[in-house]
Amino acid sequence: MAEYRALEQFVDDIYTCNRTRCGFCSVECPVFRVKRMETYASRGRMLVARGLLEGILEPSAEMQEVMDACLMCGYCQARCALENLDIFSAVRRELREAGFASPKHEQTAERILETGTLFDRPMPFRRVGTTPLYLGCAYQSKPHQVQTIVSVLEKVGLDPLVSDEVCCSYIISAVGFEEEFQRAQARFRQVYGPHLEKEILTVCPTCTATLRDEYGLQVKHALVAVAERLPGMTIKPINRRVTYHDPCHLGRMLGVIEEPRQILKALGMELVEMEHHGVFSTCCGGGGGVFDVDRALAVEVAKNRVRDAVAVGVDIIVTACPTCQPTLLRGAGRLVNELGVFVDVLDLWELLDQALD
Amino acid sequence: MTDQEKLKAALTELQAFLGDRATDSAIHRMAYSRDWSPRYKDMTDLPDILVVPRNTEEVVQIVQVALKYELPVIPFAGGTGMGGGVVAWKGGIMVETKGMNQVLEIDPANMSVTVQAGITIWELNERLAPYGLWLPHQPESKRACTIGASIGCDNDSTFGVRYGKILDCLTNAVVVTGRGEAVRLGHRKASFSSTGYNLMHLLVAAEGTLGIVTEATLRVVTLPKTREVRAWVFRTLIDGARALERTLASGLSVESAHLNCRRRLHFYTHAFRQKYGKEPEIPDWAESILFLSFAGDEDVVEFSLQKARSILEGEFHGEWVREQEMVEGYWDSKHRLAFIPFKQKWPDSQREKKFGAADVGVPMGRLEEMYHAFLEISAKYDQQILGMTVYNESPNKVSPSISFAVFVDDSTEETVQNFYRYVREMSLKAVELEGTMSTYIGDGDRLGGFNELEHGLSFQYMKELKALFDPKNIMNPGKKFESRWIQP
Structure with missing residues (x-):
């Protein structure tokens, strides 16, 4: 810890x-x-x-x-x-x-400690399986995306076990709520106790980094597991020219940089890199709780990231983070008039699910 | 009005057109309280007000407010200056110029670009790359350094021996003078002009004391198809310099040329040591190491390398450095700025003491004398030697712009003062050797007034020129004509 x-x-x-x-x-x-x-x-x-x-x-x-x-x-x-x-x-x-x-951060800490989740929405998804899969609050609030992820994992031969979970509480740690984070962490260990000694599959980049760095757990981002299993599989190519936005925690903090690119290549996509990518990727605007306290700033950051894609002549951004995708989409939406084009932001899991049909 | 009343009234007027881009908040002022120059660690120079203009018109309004209340105006850009040029030691209005970062025109047909002066060199080159163009003025600080800062400081360029420095690229500039007027200086997109006076040249190295440069038009060049960097070691410094002179005389187009003393090499091989965990293999007898790059079409570069080897090795007994990984590591540090993530050289090398330099210039034939003086003077003032690099900054000439670098103990005012005693004596020596006190850092808050020893009567002409551009002495006061560190 x-x-x-x-x-x-x-x-x-x-x-x-x-x-x-x-x-x-x-x-x-x-x-x-x-x-x-x-x-x-x-x-x-x-x-x-x-x-x-x-x-x-x-x-x-x-x-x-x-x-x-x-x-x-x-x-x-x-x-x-x-x-x-x-x-x-x-x-x-x-x-x-x-x-x-910030009162907003205070409310967030209170909510996490009270309900065990970041959002005022239930965490409904459970699945019986063999490999622990920790979804995290953001994905738990997106049932459709969770179905997609599980579908992909099943297609590559994994048998994910989704059990009771509570928020990793990254956000209250990042904004300096030390005592609350210690309590939240204790609660996490209690709820997720049966799996703490095993390798845990994760999908949210931020949760992955938090469980590894703050909790000292053995975690593996599920995209890494997918990339390992992809060679030799039957793939329906998706012929698109895209750029890839590295989520900060996934690329910079966890070093998962090559695997998403290997996947894009395996899916038959043409990848065009933005100036800032890999370990030097820049934020979508959704990091650090900024969206909660200064929404206008977060959207301006997102717009700049979308402009980065346009600067290399691409109008599709692929990413793999439940925060990055909606944040970038928000930025793209606000830029339609300026750019004269809507830059779409696609989830890598969705593309995988299509290609592995 | 009291000083406080003036500041309050000025802030009210500034906020009327800048909104929250004008502030007297201590937090924001603290973020502008120093640059990269040696100063003791708890020394703090807070400006009174911070403003972030977005265009020339706003800068005109800012200077007009400053004129009205006779407040200092200090332009802030990259903040990487090593001479205290942006330190607000007289208080006043700090003008953050990086809010002016727009590319106004890229004109490939005329190999020209017009920008707001707050754009960084790095960002400008990113914008030029799709056109196959680049601005070859490339200081090592280019990730942070702006066009305006390069003009203001006349800083070094890695590729000076082929393309010169910023003045060799600059064709036009808009400056807001201390009279509160925006004035266009220069010759638009033409390369030269022989009409009138070349007032634009005055802006280069003026450190914002005549006005704030807000827009610039620059000549750009075609990106080379390929580039190769190599290194050779020599028994003496002057052998390295003579070998470079001969290489240039042969007709080869050398893109960059840096001559390092043995000690300085250690600083540039940080990336190599990080990557390979060992010291580079440099022979014990080698006193200098010359790095050259050649760029252009592949066959020309290949021929250039062969020809250079025949000169450097055949005529000057230089030894080619076979450990190309070390050379690439040097280039990572010098040009690509490709440091290992989370292990960037600059802060990592400054954990105990900080980089500081006497940046004198002497003619080529006095290099050895100046180097020996460096060894003596640094010892006299108890400065830990970091080493010497000779940059060459005029196209196709051996044109020494020298960094005599030391690690500065910045723990107390006295130890920092000792560093400036070292700079003072090095400067005097350079003038004695028919040279100059500064070649890329500028006067900043260190050489002003003391530099009269170099300039003689022309110093008075400089004062009168200053008064013409800035009659109330509000533009970056405390620089050029006055020093807080070194006295005559």
Whole structure:
């Protein structure tokens, strides 16, 4: 299990960034691309962190607004050698302790602790099987997509077991609600206890990273399992020219970069890469709870990501995340008038299900 | 009016047309409290107000408000300057220029592009690539560095020996002067002009002290089909420099040429060590290493490499570095910026001390003398040597722009002051050797006033030019003519 460190424990990283100022993290940060202010990129936030450490700045609602506008996508960290995300979470914990936290995030934490789920919707799907499959809240609220995923897993010869589950609670950890996260984690272990010692198949990138990094569990993203089983299978080719949006947690954090591309290739698709892809992919706008507190910002980030696809001459984005797909679709919808074209955003699981018929 | 009343009134007027893109919030000001220059770790220079304009017209309005209340105006761009050029040590209005990042025109027929000056060089090249074009002005900071910053600082370029620096690309600029007017300088898309005075040239290295550059028209070139990078080691520094001169004299078109002392190589092989977990195999006798790149059509590049080898190895007894992985690692660090994810060189190498440099220029024949002075002066001021790189920044010439780099102990004001004593003495030495104090960092907040020793009477002319563009001395005060670190 990951242990939380106080802001003071990151002092070396913070001063290293302050004295370096290389800025490689900044201009391509998806939030900076919208806001165009240093404060909203990692390099500027590191100076804010220093201000907080040295007492130059006091915790405030404004600081909370700035920190809440971070997607926690980790683009900056990939361009760096420091523990950027842990530092931002530490700042958020300091803010929370000082009484500054978004009411929206408070409500989210309350809901997760009360109901065990992120959304005000039931988690209805269960399946008897042999290999534990953890769906997570986002997929549990999308019954059609769950049916698709299970269908694909069955077609490749897996027998998923979906049992009672509760939210992994990534979001309350990311926004600095340490104590609540510890409680949520205990609850998860209690509910999901029978499977904790086994390898768990997962489908939501964020849940996968959280279960691996915060809970210390042995997890395997289901797309990896599918990619392993795909060679030799009968496939009905889908002849389309597409780009692939790497979900931040799946690509950057978990390193599942090649497998989705292998799958696209196996399905007969022509893949055109966007400038930012793989470990340096940028966020769809749905990360870090930003959508809850600043919907306009999240949509602007999504629009920029859709523009990235258009810039390489593609009008279909494929992705594999229950957050990325609807967020990008929202961005694409808002861009129809500007671009004169609707950029469609397809789920890789749907394509797999079609091709494996 | 008191200073506080002026600031309050100015902010009200700025917010009237910029909305929340004008703020005096301490959080936002903190994010603009320093650049990459050596300063002690808890030193803080907060501007009073931050503004984020989106176009020339807004910058005109901002400067007019600043004029009205006589407030300093400091342009902020990449923030990677190593001379304190964007540090607001006199307070004032910090103008974040990266909000002006639009490409206004790509004109492939005329090999020209017009941009807002806040676009980064990296982003501009992404936009040019589909046309088969690129801007060859390429500082190592290009992911963050903007066109405006390159003009303001006259920074280095990896490909200077073939294409020169930003001035060799710049044909036109719009600047908002300290008079609150937008003025177009230059010759539109023509390569040269012999009418009037070349006022556009004054903007290069002006560090925003004459005005804020908001738009620029630049000559661009065709992307090369292929590029090869190689390295050779030599017994002395001057052997490396002479060998480069001879290579250029042979008629070869060298795309980039960097001569490093042995110690500096260590800094550039970070990626190699990360990847292979070992030191590169450089012979003990080698005192300098010359990296050359050739670019263009494949057959021309191949011939160039063969010809270069015959000169460098046959005539100057250079030894070709066979460990090409090391050379590629160097190029990853120098040009591609292809660092291993989560292990980027820059912060990783600055964990205890920070990079700092005396960036002097001396004529080619004085290189050895300057290098020996570097060893003596760095020891005298207790500076940990990082090493020397000789950039070459004029097309087809050995044209040393030198980084004499050290690791700066930034733990206290005194240790940082010691670094600036080192810079001061290196600068004096460079002038003594018929050179200049700075070739790519600029005066910033370190050499202003002290640089009169280099310029003599022309320093007074510079002051009068400054007054013409900026009669109330509001444009980036505390730079060029005044220093907080080095006194005459």
